[in-house]
Amino acid sequence: MKPDTNALPGSGKKILCIEDEHFISELYVRALSKAGYDVTVVIDGEDGLNAILTDQYDIILLDIMLPTMTGLEVLKRLHSPETGKQLRGKLIITTNLEQSEQNRAEVEAQADGYIIKAEMTPRQVTEFVNQLG
Amino acid sequence: MNHLKKFQNQISLITTSFYLLSLAGVAGLTWYISRSNLPILFMIAVVVAFIILASWLFSYLTLALALKPLQMIWSAILHVAPEHNSVAPNLNDIKIGREMVESLTLQIYQFASQQDNEQLVQHRDSLVQASSVLSHMPLPIFVFNKQQLVTNASLKALEYCRIESSQLFGKPLFENLLLEFPNELTLESWLADVQDNKLTDSAYWERVRVRFKADNSLLHQCDVAAFYNRDNPSGTEVIVTLFDRTTQYNQDDQAMSFIALAVHELRTPLTILRGYIEVFEEELGDKLDDEMRGFMHKMQASANQLTSFVHNILNVARLEDDQLALHLSEENWQETVNEGIENMLLRAKILDKNITCEIEPNLPTVGIDKTSMYEVLNNILDNALKYSGETNDITLKTYKNSDGLIETTITDHGVGIPSSVLPNLFEKFYRNHRTRTQIGGTGLGLYLSKAIVTAHGGQIWASSKVDQGSTFGFTILPYDRLSSEMKAGDSDIVRQPHGWIKNHSLYRR
Numbered sequence: 001m002k003p004d005t006n007a008l009p010g011s012g013k014k015i016l017c018i019e020d021e022h023f024i025s026e027l028y029v030r031a032l033s034k035a036g037y038d039v040t041v042v043i044d045g046e047d048g049l050n051a052i053l054t055d056q057y058d059i060i061l062l063d064i065m066l067p068t069m070t071g072l073e074v075l076k077r078l079h080s081p082e083t084g085k086q087l088r089g090k091l092i093i094t095t096n097l098e099q100s101e102q103n104r105a106e107v108e109a110q111a112d113g114y115i116i117k118a119e120m121t122p123r124q125v126t127e128f129v130n131q132l133g
Numbered sequence: 134m135n136h137l138k139k140f141q142n143q144i145s146l147i148t149t150s151f152y153l154l155s156l157a158g159v160a161g162l163t164w165y166i167s168r169s170n171l172p173i174l175f176m177i178a179v180v181v182a183f184i185i186l187a188s189w190l191f192s193y194l195t196l197a198l199a200l201k202p203l204q205m206i207w208s209a210i211l212h213v214a215p216e217h218n219s220v221a222p223n224l225n226d227i228k229i230g231r232e233m234v235e236s237l238t239l240q241i242y243q244f245a246s247q248q249d250n251e252q253l254v255q256h257r258d259s260l261v262q263a264s265s266v267l268s269h270m271p272l273p274i275f276v277f278n279k280q281q282l283v284t285n286a287s288l289k290a291l292e293y294c295r296i297e298s299s300q301l302f303g304k305p306l307f308e309n310l311l312l313e314f315p316n317e318l319t320l321e322s323w324l325a326d327v328q329d330n331k332l333t334d335s336a337y338w339e340r341v342r343v344r345f346k347a348d349n350s351l352l353h354q355c356d357v358a359a360f361y362n363r364d365n366p367s368g369t370e371v372i373v374t375l376f377d378r379t380t381q382y383n384q385d386d387q388a389m390s391f392i393a394l395a396v397h398e399l400r401t402p403l404t405i406l407r408g409y410i411e412v413f414e415e416e417l418g419d420k421l422d423d424e425m426r427g428f429m430h431k432m433q434a435s436a437n438q439l440t441s442f443v444h445n446i447l448n449v450a451r452l453e454d455d456q457l458a459l460h461l462s463e464e465n466w467q468e469t470v471n472e473g474i475e476n477m478l479l480r481a482k483i484l485d486k487n488i489t490c491e492i493e494p495n496l497p498t499v500g501i502d503k504t505s506m507y508e509v510l511n512n513i514l515d516n517a518l519k520y521s522g523e524t525n526d527i528t529l530k531t532y533k534n535s536d537g538l539i540e541t542t543i544t545d546h547g548v549g550i551p552s553s554v555l556p557n558l559f560e561k562f563y564r565n566h567r568t569r570t571q572i573g574g575t576g577l578g579l580y581l582s583k584a585i586v587t588a589h590g591g592q593i594w595a596s597s598k599v600d601q602g603s604t605f606g607f608t609i610l611p612y613d614r615l616s617s618e619m620k621a622g623d624s625d626i627v628r629q630p631h632g633w634i635k636n637h638s639l640y641r642r
Contacts, residue, residue, distance in 0.1 A: 021405070023408070024404055024405060027411075030412065117404040118400035119440060123411055
């Protein structure tokens with residue numbers, strides 16, 4: 001029997017996971033899909049930015065160390081007036097990169113959440129995402 | 134000389150006139166008396182009295198006229214003498230010898246002003262010389278007056294700040310320069326102290342971050358030296374010199390960047406390991422026998438332990454780079470403890486240890502940085518697990534102590550710590566040498582815990598007896614106390630408002 005997907009916290013919600021580490025994205029897709037989310041994965045910054053600008057996502061998980069364009073550059077482009085698009089979804093930085101307090105605060109100011117990936121298991125990441133509503 | 138001659142002539146004329154007038158008076162009086170029938174003796178007495186009176190008047194007038202110029206010149210000399218504050222003589226007061234007095238006082242004034250000028254020139258020369266030395270010193274040097282306004286600066290200082298002298302002079306230094314000090318002992322706090330208590334003093338700070346109002350993006354790292362001299366006659370009260378150490382400190386920072394890179398590389402496989410272990414736990418947890426489930430938990434606990442270790446390394450690096458920032462907020466301590474020890478409970482279970490928690494009910498809320506407090510709890514519990522030896526019971530107690538602070542103790546009944554070792558426990562890389570070969574660890578956990586607890590305004594300690602076990606304890610402040618300290622202006626927390634250091638309520642480094 002098919003589970004009642006409407007009862008799941010992520011049902012009907014679209015997540016874009018911009019993550020170049022295949023194992024990590026695989027784990028996130030698995031955990032988030034189990035919670036009912038529709039997860040799309042892209043593996044570099046440029047594709048990520050294009051995906052954000054073309055499609056509507058409820059939640060975006062953005063890594064910082066990415067090929068072609070870093071997550072910070074993606075953030076910068078998203079917030080530049082030339083992009084001219086209001087981001088509808090919530091944006092969460094997911095990184096293992098250690099940054100100075102100041103950089104971290106600057107990044108946090110442009111995002112809705114910040115996760116150190118090593119400090120959270122995929123299940124905990126899913127719980128974090130659920131809290132965003 | 135003509136004026137003196139004229140004065141002599143004037144005096145001679147006046148005295149001669151007076152003399153003749155007196156003679157005429159005596160003759161007139163004698164003639165008048167001789168015509169009357171008065172006795173001869175009386176006549177002689179009257180004439181003698183007249184002569185005496187006229188002589189006295191004559192000498193008085195002569196002296197007054199002759200001494201007046203001397204008095205005027207005397208006043209003029211006193212007027213220009215540096216130790217007297219007398220007023221200048223009014224030359225209109227003198228009628229006889231005025232030209233002479235005018236001429237002489239003018240010469241006195243000119244002579245005095247020449248001396249003044251010489252002194253002034255000499256003073257100005259030394260100032261110019263000092264100023265020139267200051268200007269060309271190849272260091273950014275700032276000179277303040279008593280009001281702490283910049284009165285002078287070296288050319289290097291202007292170049293360094295990228296501003297014109299007009300933007301710097303006559304203004305407080307911090308209008309152009311933001312100095313972030315590594316702790317609460319700032320230039321400003323030092324100045325406040327020396328102005329109250331010292332005549333002269335000097336101070337030196339290392340690793341001060343310097344930013345410029347002119348270009349906020351530039352960050353220099355400097356050592357700062359300051360000299361104070363109260364009421365210096367030159368008006369210079371404070372001299373501040375910057376020694377740019379940006380290159381050297383940036384190299385240190387690159388070492389930090391190396392740690393950041395290493396941490397990133399360690400974290401990625403850790404994320405993956407922990408992720409897949411979680412998948413196994415979810416999918417196979419019910420299907421595995423006890424032994425296999427035990428193995429899985431050991432894998433999980435070890436991965437978690439490694440995560441904590443990576444976190445510790447990073448925080449020690451941050452601490453030493455003065456980058457460990459705590460964001461204190463109001464938290465429920467009971468919840469924090471329960472959340473913080475969750476990982477440790479798993480590890481304790483695997484090691485067959487039993488952690489008992491005794492938490493006093495209704496504890497007041499605390500002002501803490503939650504993540505950092507998790508680390509403190511984890512590090513101390515990790516220690517207790519490592520050193521509990523053959524014994525199984527570890528007790529965590531938390532309560533409000535007699536000082537009104539929230540005290541947390543963690544007690545094990547294991548190998549204990551020799552008293553000779555106890556004082557060094559919280560030092561970096563320090564480990565009990567006796568046990569080094571038996572028990573793993575880096576010697577960073579307690580060092581970091583102490584730094585975190587101290588930054589929260591608390592204290593950490595250890596007591597132990599060999600073969601009987603150890604107790605580690607620490608205190609933290611209830612939130613209301615922390616916030617009242619803030620309002621009371623505790624220098625640890627409240628920063629001065631104009632940019633010497635970051636101003637952030639509940640922000641501690």
